[in-house]
Amino acid sequence: MPAAADAVAAVKARWPGVTDRPSLDHPAVNVPPADLLAVLGSLQSAHGFDMLTDVCGVDWSAEANPRFTVVYHLFSTTTHDYLRIAAACADATLPEMPSATALWPAADWHEREAYDMYGIRFTGHPDLRRILMWDGYPYFPLRKDFPLAGMETELPDAEVAAETKVGTIAAPMAGGPFVASAGEINLTDAEPRAKDESWTEKRPKPGT
Amino acid sequence: MPVEHAFPDSAAKHAQGGFETEKMSLSMGPSHPSTHGVLRLQMELDGEIVTKADPVIGYLHRGDEKIAENMTYNQFVPYTDRLDYLAPLANNMAYAIAVEKLAKLEVPARCQAIRVITAEMARISAHLLGLGAFGIDVGAWTVFLYSFTEREKLYKLFEELTGARFTTSYSRIGGVARDVPPGWTDRVGAFCDQFLPLLEEILDLLTRNKIFVDRTAGVGVISRADAIAYGLTGPNLRASGVPLDLRKDKPYSGYEQYEFDIPVGANGDGYDRYLVRGEEMRQSVRIIKQAIAKFPEGKWYAEDARRIFAPRKDKVLTSMEELIQNFMIVTEGPQMPAGEVYFEAENPKGALGFYVVSKGGGVPWRLKIRAPSFCNLSILPRVCVGAMVSDVVSILGSLDFVMGECDR
Numbered sequence: 001m002p003a004a005a006d007a008v009a010a011v012k013a014r015w016p017g018v019t020d021r022p023s024l025d026h027p028a029v030n031v032p033p034a035d036l037l038a039v040l041g042s043l044q045s046a047h048g049f050d051m052l053t054d055v056c057g058v059d060w061s062a063e064a065n066p067r068f069t070v071v072y073h074l075f076s077t078t079t080h081d082y083l084r085i086a087a088a089c090a091d092a093t094l095p096e097m098p099s100a101t102a103l104w105p106a107a108d109w110h111e112r113e114a115y116d117m118y119g120i121r122f123t124g125h126p127d128l129r130r131i132l133m134w135d136g137y138p139y140f141p142l143r144k145d146f147p148l149a150g151m152e153t154e155l156p157d158a159e160v161a162a163e164t165k166v167g168t169i170a171a172p173m174a175g176g177p178f179v180a181s182a183g184e185i186n187l188t189d190a191e192p193r194a195k196d197e198s199w200t201e202k203r204p205k206p207g208t
Numbered sequence: 209m210p211v212e213h214a215f216p217d218s219a220a221k222h223a224q225g226g227f228e229t230e231k232m233s234l235s236m237g238p239s240h241p242s243t244h245g246v247l248r249l250q251m252e253l254d255g256e257i258v259t260k261a262d263p264v265i266g267y268l269h270r271g272d273e274k275i276a277e278n279m280t281y282n283q284f285v286p287y288t289d290r291l292d293y294l295a296p297l298a299n300n301m302a303y304a305i306a307v308e309k310l311a312k313l314e315v316p317a318r319c320q321a322i323r324v325i326t327a328e329m330a331r332i333s334a335h336l337l338g339l340g341a342f343g344i345d346v347g348a349w350t351v352f353l354y355s356f357t358e359r360e361k362l363y364k365l366f367e368e369l370t371g372a373r374f375t376t377s378y379s380r381i382g383g384v385a386r387d388v389p390p391g392w393t394d395r396v397g398a399f400c401d402q403f404l405p406l407l408e409e410i411l412d413l414l415t416r417n418k419i420f421v422d423r424t425a426g427v428g429v430i431s432r433a434d435a436i437a438y439g440l441t442g443p444n445l446r447a448s449g450v451p452l453d454l455r456k457d458k459p460y461s462g463y464e465q466y467e468f469d470i471p472v473g474a475n476g477d478g479y480d481r482y483l484v485r486g487e488e489m490r491q492s493v494r495i496i497k498q499a500i501a502k503f504p505e506g507k508w509y510a511e512d513a514r515r516i517f518a519p520r521k522d523k524v525l526t527s528m529e530e531l532i533q534n535f536m537i538v539t540e541g542p543q544m545p546a547g548e549v550y551f552e553a554e555n556p557k558g559a560l561g562f563y564v565v566s567k568g569g570g571v572p573w574r575l576k577i578r579a580p581s582f583c584n585l586s587i588l589p590r591v592c593v594g595a596m597v598s599d600v601v602s603i604l605g606s607l608d609f610v611m612g613e614c615d616r
Contacts, residue, residue, distance in 0.1 A: 022547065022548075023547070023548055023549075024309065024310060024312075024545075024547040024548060024549045025309055025548075025549045025550065025551075026550060028548070050436050051436050051439055052439055053439055053441075053552065053559065053561060053578060053583075054550070054561055054563065054576065054578040056563060056574075056576040056578075058565060058573075058574045059574075071563065071576075073550055073561070073563065073578070077436060077450060077452050080452075080457040080458055082550060084548070084550060104437055104438075104439070105437050105438050105586070105587075105590075106437060106438045106439030106583060106586060108586060109582065109583070109585075109586040113582075117273075130266075131265060131266060132265065132266035132269040132615060132616075133266060133269065134266070141271060141274060142273060142274055146274075148274060148275070148278050
């Protein structure tokens with residue numbers, strides 16, 4: 001992949017903060033958030049990476065530092081190369097990243113999704129609001145400290161909730177997740193089974 | 209289309225011949241025949257002209273990416289069926305290849321050929337539904353009846369191969385669930401032979417149909433620059449004149465062995481998107497016929513997949529080696545290397561991408577699904593502005609999206 005390798009070399013020479021990122025397939029670099037827009041703009045205009053295929057957040061666990069990373073996948077419609085750009089958010093409690101919407105309108109919805117799922121604020125985004133969850137939803141569901149079963153929340157429309165007398169409740173864990181714990185010595189613990197069996201459809205949730 | 213309410217505050221009030229006019233807010237969907245699922249369009253109208261369109265998505269959000277982080281790689285295969293549920297076989301393949309890249313697995317030629325045949329059949333099936341539904345949207349009912357008859361024949365073949373008509377869950381990491389039944393490829397070939405003349409008949413209903421051309425030509429024009437900037441992929445991108453097809457440009461699963469052409473549009477309007485899909489079906493038949501003609505012998509799964517791919521049940525019950533393998537997979541989960549991969553496959557709707565982040569072990573740390581319908585819909589606020597309300601229906605039909613994939 002000469003074109004992508006050239007682009008990586010050029011970007012690294014111009015911005016000393018850019019470092020190689022381990023990757024099993026496409027060339028990948030880590031970019032400091034301060035240089036992100038300049039690097040992306042240069043890749044778009046000077047190196048032919050004209051398509052932004054994907055933007056997504058990654059949470060490296062609640063204890064990790066830096067906790068949130070935004071990963072961009074660029075594609076060139078002329079050389080057909082992919083390039084991965086990763087930028088780590090400096091702050092774990094109020095993660096922020098400059099928005100790439102001025103470079104690619106495609107970034108609009110992707111960044112809204114990353115905000116919706118991880119709470120990463122994209123500064124300069126023209127219309128940063130939730131996209132998959134409803135407006136006013138209080139949590140960021142793809143964060144690692146958000147449980148798979150979900151959390152009880154108010155329904156978005158108070159009138160509907162009052163009329164139908166329903167609310168959202170967390171999903172019972174009776175069906176899973178069936179995840180095996182690798183490297184577990186105690187085979188009973190290692191068995192794939194629902195890890196939280198404290199409550200099911202039949203047994204009520206403790207404390208309710 | 210229920211009219212919600214007109215709000216005078218945001219409306220551009222001006223007196224015209226003594227009448228005060230104001231803009232109207234119109235909510236289309238989430239349950240509307242032309243929104244193909246649960247898409248809602250919040251529009252602002254000036255008479256019949258759309259001045260603002262804001263797509264509201266997420267009605268089908270099931271948290272697939274969260275679910276993926278809580279199960280082993282093979283367990284997620286059935287969830288991929290439910291992304292673009294009109295082409296589950298193609299999704300299965302895209303997901304399997306992404307994880308195989310992570311596991312550094314090479315699948316044998318027979319498995320690649322099976323995957324190519326099933327993916328192209330899925331493409332024909334998805335495009336048939338896309339065209340049929342597009343026809344209904346603009347008032348041509350008959351196409352739907354013809355295309356569904358053909359689709360039914362494909363579903364019979366899917367059922368014979370996978371045991372399911374709709375949610376096939378056919379691919380596994382490092383292979384496919386089972387070999388093709390005896391005589392199945394001949395029946396696929398027979399389907400192709402009878403399908404080609406019927407396809408011409410179906411397309412003849414629309415291609416020179418005055419009403420259809422009037423409703424689609426010049427409607428929802430997407431320029432080449434816009435298509436690239438908004439990250440459009442698949443037929444919608446090619447209809448805008450960008451000859452990008454990952455099967456040709458980034459060949460996977462042995463697509464480089466087959467001869468086929470990439471249809472490209474000239475105007476980027478709804479009519480071009482229709483023409484591109486029609487031609488893609490002809491090309492898919494070409495690929496299927498070539499794959500059947502040189503259908504390789506051999507295994508349909510990679511031998512190296514033994515630490516990931518559960519062995520056959522009869523082998524587990526009779527052979528010590530397979531029993532141990534099965535036990536290890538069930539108790540410890542498959543063992544995957546740590547690292548990151550991103551793979552995109554050319555699906556019927558566009559490039560379906562999987563970004564897999566692994567920290568080792570049997571469960572992905574992060575699985576991002578790059579859904580083509582999500583990106584294709586993001587251009588709606590741009591193309592709908594200036595269109596008539598009835599054109600919005602035509603634009604939605606021509607973009608051919610699936611909400612299962614858009615919302616995940």
